Amino acid sequence: MLGFGYLSYWTRFIVEGFIVTLEMTALGLSGGFIIGSLLALGDVYGGKLTRILINTYVEFFRGSPLIIQLLLFYYGIPALTNYRWSAFTAGALALMLNSGAYQKGYLKGAIEAVPKDQLLAAKSLGLSFRQTLAYIVLPQAYRIVIPAWTNEFVSLGKSTAALLIIGVRELTSVGQTISSLTFRPFDTYLAIAVIYFVWIYLSLKLTEYVYDRLKIPGLGESI
Amino acid sequence: MSGEIILEGKGLWKRYGSLDVLKGVDISVRKGETKVIIGPSGSGKSTLLRILGLLEPPTKGEIYFRGENVYAGNLNLNRIRAKIGFVFQEPSLFRHLTALGNVKLGLKHVLKMKDEEAEKKAMEMLRLVHLEEWADHYPAQLSGGQQQRVGIARALAMDPDIILFDEPTASLDIELTWEVIEVMEELARKGITMLVVTHEIPFAKEVADEICFMEEGLIKECAPPEIMLRNPKTPRARSFLKRLLGAYGGI
Numbered sequence: 001m002l003g004f005g006y007l008s009y010w011t012r013f014i015v016e017g018f019i020v021t022l023e024m025t026a027l028g029l030s031g032g033f034i035i036g037s038l039l040a041l042g043d044v045y046g047g048k049l050t051r052i053l054i055n056t057y058v059e060f061f062r063g064s065p066l067i068i069q070l071l072l073f074y075y076g077i078p079a080l081t082n083y084r085w086s087a088f089t090a091g092a093l094a095l096m097l098n099s100g101a102y103q104k105g106y107l108k109g110a111i112e113a114v115p116k117d118q119l120l121a122a123k124s125l126g127l128s129f130r131q132t133l134a135y136i137v138l139p140q141a142y143r144i145v146i147p148a149w150t151n152e153f154v155s156l157g158k159s160t161a162a163l164l165i166i167g168v169r170e171l172t173s174v175g176q177t178i179s180s181l182t183f184r185p186f187d188t189y190l191a192i193a194v195i196y197f198v199w200i201y202l203s204l205k206l207t208e209y210v211y212d213r214l215k216i217p218g219l220g221e222s223i
Numbered sequence: 224m225s226g227e228i229i230l231e232g233k234g235l236w237k238r239y240g241s242l243d244v245l246k247g248v249d250i251s252v253r254k255g256e257t258k259v260i261i262g263p264s265g266s267g268k269s270t271l272l273r274i275l276g277l278l279e280p281p282t283k284g285e286i287y288f289r290g291e292n293v294y295a296g297n298l299n300l301n302r303i304r305a306k307i308g309f310v311f312q313e314p315s316l317f318r319h320l321t322a323l324g325n326v327k328l329g330l331k332h333v334l335k336m337k338d339e340e341a342e343k344k345a346m347e348m349l350r351l352v353h354l355e356e357w358a359d360h361y362p363a364q365l366s367g368g369q370q371q372r373v374g375i376a377r378a379l380a381m382d383p384d385i386i387l388f389d390e391p392t393a394s395l396d397i398e399l400t401w402e403v404i405e406v407m408e409e410l411a412r413k414g415i416t417m418l419v420v421t422h423e424i425p426f427a428k429e430v431a432d433e434i435c436f437m438e439e440g441l442i443k444e445c446a447p448p449e450i451m452l453r454n455p456k457t458p459r460a461r462s463f464l465k466r467l468l469g470a471y472g473g474i
Contacts, residue, residue, distance in 0.1 A: 121315040121374075123278055125329035125381065126305030135332060140319045218363020219318050 002187055010178050017174030018195060020088075024160045024170060027092045029153060032099025039100060040107035041133070054104070061101035066162050069094045074166040087166045095163075099156050106152065110145035111137055143219060146211045150204060157200055171195060226254040229289060229385045229416050230275060230307065236283035237270050237440075244270045246440035247284070252385060252418050257411040259427040259448075260420045262437035263463060268420045269312070271437070272389045275418065276309045289384065305333050308378030308386035312393050314370035316362040322349060322373045323358040326380050334381065348376040352406050368399030372406055385416040392423060422467060428452060436460040 164173035
């Protein structure tokens, strides 16, 4: 019989696991955002060597499974360097670097979508290159990127489930534990899936709202 | 025309790949002067303006701003750029900022004005181009002519020593052209120093101190409008003007 009453006993574990999932998503997204921004700027404005290095990095993180990256960070790097770190730290780092590689692609497109004539106009006013990035390019690129960026949120939010492979106590691994202790895999995993779904659905609605609030007439529409 | 030379190019060459776009142009603009450059497309007018506006360096030659060789030594080019206004063929407004925001940006971040002071000055500039009621509108909500006038206000706000105009009406229809030309004529009469690439002959006739004819990367001839428009010396200028004036039904 399907039923979820037994789960009330596990509420605390589920909430704790969900909080870890939230933390990991937030860390991965924000760290990836900073990394992605720097990589995108380097790829658009940097020299040839910079671009080759950046694209090698991106290809590595996009071209190999996240689970392998997690294993590499949690088991591989400590084995090589003799420096131990927690599963949480290794997992957060791997997520940031992984998400940075994806966000770089979105941000690069958004930066390139800012018309070049504005750069020339900024130059003619006497703005330095840095000022041009800070006041002209990035404020437009960050608005343009929001729709693509929500995809990354959806994808990364669900990818945090892979952290169970290195033993981070996030939502999925909590589900696995409950399921094996209660022998009710179907109800348990279904409940966990619903939690992911509701969380991601509500967050998407929120981003849509923020996007509308930040929207500027004519910006990013024709692009 | 007497008075201090504000901007001067000496022997300006520009080569893109194997193409020489400028082949040793000499040009100078004095304080208070309005100089107009005409010439067929591909003659290097826009390139010359971009080089004089320090938006790209010449391959060869020197540029003097108020007597100083700008590419010699370690001058702060951004400082000089701020003193040379530029109005582009396409309006080139910052699309995430309102008309007011566009005019304010340079005041705040280049001239380091306080927000309040910058706002006041920016409004004043929008008034000069008759757009104070449109201050809160974004570029996409303005007509091409209005956008171009915001571009003029943005350049003017920096209190430049000279403003360069690169065919500011080329992408506008006739009616919008006039509202932009009118503003430019007002500026010329106020004594703002201007170097203007345009084919608006009525404008040149009305306010230019001198018209220069450019072709194949060289300035072939400069003369006051009454001479240039009636009796240019070079045959090429004569045939070019004949065609251009034909479009205006003669002047």
